[in-house]
Amino acid sequence: MFASRKLILGSWVITSALEPPLQDHAVLVEDDRIKAIGPIPELEARHPDAARHDLRGCAIMPGFVDAHRHCYGVLAHGIPTEHAPRDFWAFLNEFWWGRIEDRLDHDMLRAAMALSCYDMIRSGITTFFDCLEAPNAIPDGLFVQAEVVKEWGLRAVLCFEATERVSTANGELGLQENVRFIQACQVAGGLVSGAMCHHTTFTCSDAFIRRAHELAKTHHALLHFHCAEGTYEPEQALRKWGKRTIEHYDDLGVLDETTLASQCVQLSPREVEIVGERGIRVVTMPLSNCEVGGGIAPVPEMRRAGATVGLGTDGYVANFFASLRGAFLIHKARLLDPAVMPAREVFHMATADGARAIGLEHLVGSLTVGKQADLIAVDLDLPTPITAHNLFDQLVLWRDQVDVHSVMVAGRWLKQDFVVHRADPEALIAKTREAARRLWGG
Numbered sequence: 001m002f003a004s005r006k007l008i009l010g011s012w013v014i015t016s017a018l019e020p021p022l023q024d025h026a027v028l029v030e031d032d033r034i035k036a037i038g039p040i041p042e043l044e045a046r047h048p049d050a051a052r053h054d055l056r057g058c059a060i061m062p063g064f065v066d067a068h069r070h071c072y073g074v075l076a077h078g079i080p081t082e083h084a085p086r087d088f089w090a091f092l093n094e095f096w097w098g099r100i101e102d103r104l105d106h107d108m109l110r111a112a113m114a115l116s117c118y119d120m121i122r123s124g125i126t127t128f129f130d131c132l133e134a135p136n137a138i139p140d141g142l143f144v145q146a147e148v149v150k151e152w153g154l155r156a157v158l159c160f161e162a163t164e165r166v167s168t169a170n171g172e173l174g175l176q177e178n179v180r181f182i183q184a185c186q187v188a189g190g191l192v193s194g195a196m197c198h199h200t201t202f203t204c205s206d207a208f209i210r211r212a213h214e215l216a217k218t219h220h221a222l223l224h225f226h227c228a229e230g231t232y233e234p235e236q237a238l239r240k241w242g243k244r245t246i247e248h249y250d251d252l253g254v255l256d257e258t259t260l261a262s263q264c265v266q267l268s269p270r271e272v273e274i275v276g277e278r279g280i281r282v283v284t285m286p287l288s289n290c291e292v293g294g295g296i297a298p299v300p301e302m303r304r305a306g307a308t309v310g311l312g313t314d315g316y317v318a319n320f321f322a323s324l325r326g327a328f329l330i331h332k333a334r335l336l337d338p339a340v341m342p343a344r345e346v347f348h349m350a351t352a353d354g355a356r357a358i359g360l361e362h363l364v365g366s367l368t369v370g371k372q373a374d375l376i377a378v379d380l381d382l383p384t385p386i387t388a389h390n391l392f393d394q395l396v397l398w399r400d401q402v403d404v405h406s407v408m409v410a411g412r413w414l415k416q417d418f419v420v421h422r423a424d425p426e427a428l429i430a431k432t433r434e435a436a437r438r439l440w441g442g
């Protein structure tokens, strides 16, 4: 069989935020992998047989990694609430669990995942990590979601957030959902994989958390959990154990290369040190932290301490460029320092560090020969000149999802000429509305 070759020409090629952008370069894609990167005339001369995709006027760059989301969350956008929740605990206990998560069924998950995939492709996200919290949608909630993701062609890590909140038996069912899903993905191969996941220290016992960690190790998967998203969890931990959340996890022996701790908003300086010393993976969601009144995560501090920090949307504001700008702006305001979190660093979190956070750094996160061909082209029709020096600022601050010209995952175009393939936006919205109506009214 002949290999399929595509030669993608760009005004700029960004291989990684750690390298200077390359002007008038091209990327050669063979089947699902990046085969070569070089100056346009050179690659054109060497590969006259390749299908030519002239995207000059665009920057070709690694696809974004949304390292934390809850795709079902789209069904809750705009849900009526009589009063804003008082705090993070009230948000979960009086609103999110009862009104949303406990009511989710498979049809709702399908509708939400389809709209989310469409939204992600529009935004230039090529890989995502999703955490399903729906105690009444197991068994098989993850498998239902995976079917939809495969139809859209995105790369994903999916997990179910096991919790003893409902019952011990439901917690065990959640762990088993993850084990079955991880194993099924390992056997099947492809773009979708699984992870182990438990909720928090306030909904899971120590024994349950240790078991989740063991299962993750046994099945060669990450252990994901939400960590100190607001003040509630560290306050509970201090009352119960006389130490803070990360300190408790450390004493349980579950902070290692397996660990992916999302949020990490309310951390003490000592916890930041532990996060760095253990080299755990972290994901930050600046916009949803604002939404729930959780605080501002010490992201620059964690990065300085040695943690890998990726960027996520939490399934809140779907446009990934909004999360980029949130990460860019919020730490400058908090630290009274315009020099922290430059655009280049935010871009790195949205690509390579996101990939590393979710354990896919060997496949994606940068445009590297031999890696998977997951890339996007962003239109550069900007009113001010573009230089190698300002390109990251131009992209992070002045571009948006409407400027995402093309999206490719594993060598396959999912969006071209600003249009998402196979998408029927009206039908997607109609199905989501129907699912949301059932969720809200049920």
Ligand SMILES: [Zn+2]
Binding pocket: 068, 069, 070, 131, 226, 262, 314
């Ligand atoms: Zn979350």
